[in-house]
């Protein structure tokens with residue numbers, strides 16, 4: 001199985017500058033790929049496109065040769081840098097997890113999610129605590145690909161290690177595809193089999 005961006009171009013509004021032009025990138029199931037490049041070159045935008053959160057102006061996002069499914073929980077899961085933007089503020093954490101059908105106890109334990117946090121609203125948790133929920137949710141049983149957008153940047157070193165250990169164990173055991181954006185080249189080199197550099201010139205058109 002393959003997740004593929006094929007000749008994708010994107011800009012946020014008509015007549016605004018192109019962020020991505022004719023970009024192609026693919027990740028195989030079981031493969032770990034890093035995406036690096038200067039700030040503002042469109043790494044996060046490409047991940048949002050590949051996760052189905054944005055639509056390309058031209059080109060295609062394909063999962064196994066077909067468009068991403070529109071219904072149900074998506075097999076391509078995006079983990080953002082800012083967990084507070086990814087979680088419904090009006091739902092308690094238990095409901096957030098229930099929505100994705102994720103309730104594997106060993107995942108909760110490995111991520112250090114405490115039982116008591118389940119009855120809280122997102123605003124009652126710290127950024128690091130919330131990110132653990134985002135990671136747990138992204139690992140529901142139908143997930144085939146994980147798109148990790150600087151997911152550990154805002155966390156302390158111990159939490160970073162805890163989250164990465166769990167994610168990499170799941171990726172290995174379930175042979176998930178992983179596409180990760182990071183500014184930390186050493187992390188990308190350690191985790192990934194392949195690192196792609198995004199270096200597209202935008203021409204301000």
Ligand SMILES: Nc1ncnc2c1ncn2[C@@H]1O[C@H](COP(=O)(O)OP(=O)(O)OP(=O)(O)O)[C@@H](O)[C@H]1O
Pocket residue numbers: 012019037038039040041042043044045046
């Ligand atoms: N919602 C948005 N509306 C308009 N422009 C946006 C939006 N999100 C991002 N941009 C612009 O698109 C460009 C690419 O942003 P993006 O976040 O994809 O880059 P990036 O390579 O991930 O950057 P960084 O490494 O700093 O996170 C930037 O110029 C940014 O200002």
